[in-house]
Amino acid sequence: xxxxxxxxxxxxxxxxxxxxxxxxxxxxxxxxxxxxxxxxxxxxxxxxxxxxxxxxxxxxxxxxxxxxxxxxxxxxxxxxxxxxxxxxxxxxxxxxxxxxxxxxxxxxxxxxxxxxxxxxxxxxxxxxxxxxxxxxxxxxxxxxxxxxxxxxxxxxxxxxxxxxxxxxxxxxxxxxxxxxxxxxxxxxxxxxxxxxxxxxxxxxxxxxxxxxxxxxxxxxxxxxxxxxxxxxxxxxxxxxxxxxxxxxxxxxxxxxxxxxxxxxxxxxxxxxxxxxxxxxxxxxxxxxxxxxxxxxxxxxxxxxxxxxxxxxxxxxxxxxxxx
Numbered sequence: 001x002x003x004x005x006x007x008x009x010x011x012x013x014x015x016x017x018x019x020x021x022x023x024x025x026x027x028x029x030x031x032x033x034x035x036x037x038x039x040x041x042x043x044x045x046x047x048x049x050x051x052x053x054x055x056x057x058x059x060x061x062x063x064x065x066x067x068x069x070x071x072x073x074x075x076x077x078x079x080x081x082x083x084x085x086x087x088x089x090x091x092x093x094x095x096x097x098x099x100x101x102x103x104x105x106x107x108x109x110x111x112x113x114x115x116x117x118x119x120x121x122x123x124x125x126x127x128x129x130x131x132x133x134x135x136x137x138x139x140x141x142x143x144x145x146x147x148x149x150x151x152x153x154x155x156x157x158x159x160x161x162x163x164x165x166x167x168x169x170x171x172x173x174x175x176x177x178x179x180x181x182x183x184x185x186x187x188x189x190x191x192x193x194x195x196x197x198x199x200x201x202x203x204x205x206x207x208x209x210x211x212x213x214x215x216x217x218x219x220x221x222x223x224x225x226x227x228x229x230x231x232x233x234x235x236x237x238x239x240x241x242x243x244x245x246x247x248x249x250x251x252x253x254x255x256x257x258x259x260x261x262x263x264x265x266x267x268x269x270x271x272x273x274x275x276x277x278x279x280x281x282x283x284x285x286x287x288x289x290x291x292x293x294x295x296x297x298x299x300x301x302x303x304x305x306x307x308x309x310x311x312x313x314x315x316x317x318x319x320x321x322x323x
Contacts, residue, residue, distance in 0.1 A: 206289030
């Protein structure tokens, strides 16, 4: 009887596990949603749509991008976490997600414990640019000006607490200089500020500045990554320009709700490894200033944790109030 009981129990356990295993093996058998914490038309949105189209072709099922913009990525996170953990509703998390953790008094979600990492999609740095008539030829010139005349150097970024804004704050502390960081509502206003010389330097993404850089209306002084940007290979990094240890590298990645079956995560990771190694996909993303690169789940989870700590320290040093 005991032997039968053990056998019966094992059989029941296998039967209970079978449906989830079957679902994982058949994945995906209907459309998959990728929810973004941004509106349509931005770099993250375009990246997601390029990747979604490639995933659709790779896995023979539709991957649909859904925009759910909102402060702190709260609306997007809720949309994903309120859905079943079955691989059919995925989230794009970004460097901005890492910033939101220390920036907000409280978030209704924890990106570290509520989500399972799948893979990075791409990485991109920022460009520090200036008006050709500003008199600044190098980033060293800007640092020298800030040291000699702190009130003479104004830096334009988008809103307080954004990656661009905190990149300026990190530059201030890393270089040991003083300057005024002026937040604007959006990138177009920042660009106008530089073109009018209301601010002497600006920090934003390559894609946002691309046309003005190509037309030489804005001159790049440095890029913020650890290594030179593939989009601007002749432009030195901030570290090369005289501020050692400075690095800002933004990223976007695909995550799933906690509890998603591991075989589904593995299927998605394998597909992304293939897609993001494709020369055509790499070319499309590089035109946006993004280096297409897949990762292991552990690698992007580590990046998220490291950036939460890094930007928490920057926010504290800049005395930015909690939102």
